[in-house]
Amino acid sequence: MKKILALAVVSLSAVVSFNAAAESKIEAGKAAVAKYNCASCHGADFQTPIDPGYPKLAGQHKDYLKHAMVAYKRGNQVSNGRSNAIMGPLSKQLSGQDIENIATYLHSLPTTLVLRK
Numbered sequence: 001m002k003k004i005l006a007l008a009v010v011s012l013s014a015v016v017s018f019n020a021a022a023e024s025k026i027e028a029g030k031a032a033v034a035k036y037n038c039a040s041c042h043g044a045d046f047q048t049p050i051d052p053g054y055p056k057l058a059g060q061h062k063d064y065l066k067h068a069m070v071a072y073k074r075g076n077q078v079s080n081g082r083s084n085a086i087m088g089p090l091s092k093q094l095s096g097q098d099i100e101n102i103a104t105y106l107h108s109l110p111t112t113l114v115l116r117k
Helices: 002-035 060-074 087-092 096-108
Strands: none
Touching: 002 096, 060 087, 060 096
16 A cells, blocks of 8 residues: 555645646746747747748647757758748747757647638
8 A cells, every 4th residue: 555655645645746836937938939939920829920921839839849849950951851031030040949949839838720620
């Protein structure tokens, strides 16, 4: 019984620690999108971009967001790179931690995106 209780305490501690780390990344990501003025193109709610060709970012998968930012950072000179006059210079300023935080924040936002079947 003591082993089960100890395991439960350890498991609960891990969950609390994980949630605190995620919350920290969300707050850091929120600060980063403000610093880099992402809303000026992608909209204040990150669901209503100023141009229909710009992606809706709120609620997107973290992996997609991270991949896109890294691809813009690489540029089109390498495989898996992307070229964009706005995103290229902006993404080059981002650290790996910035990218992680921004992706975590944007993923956490409410979204109208749906998966079509």
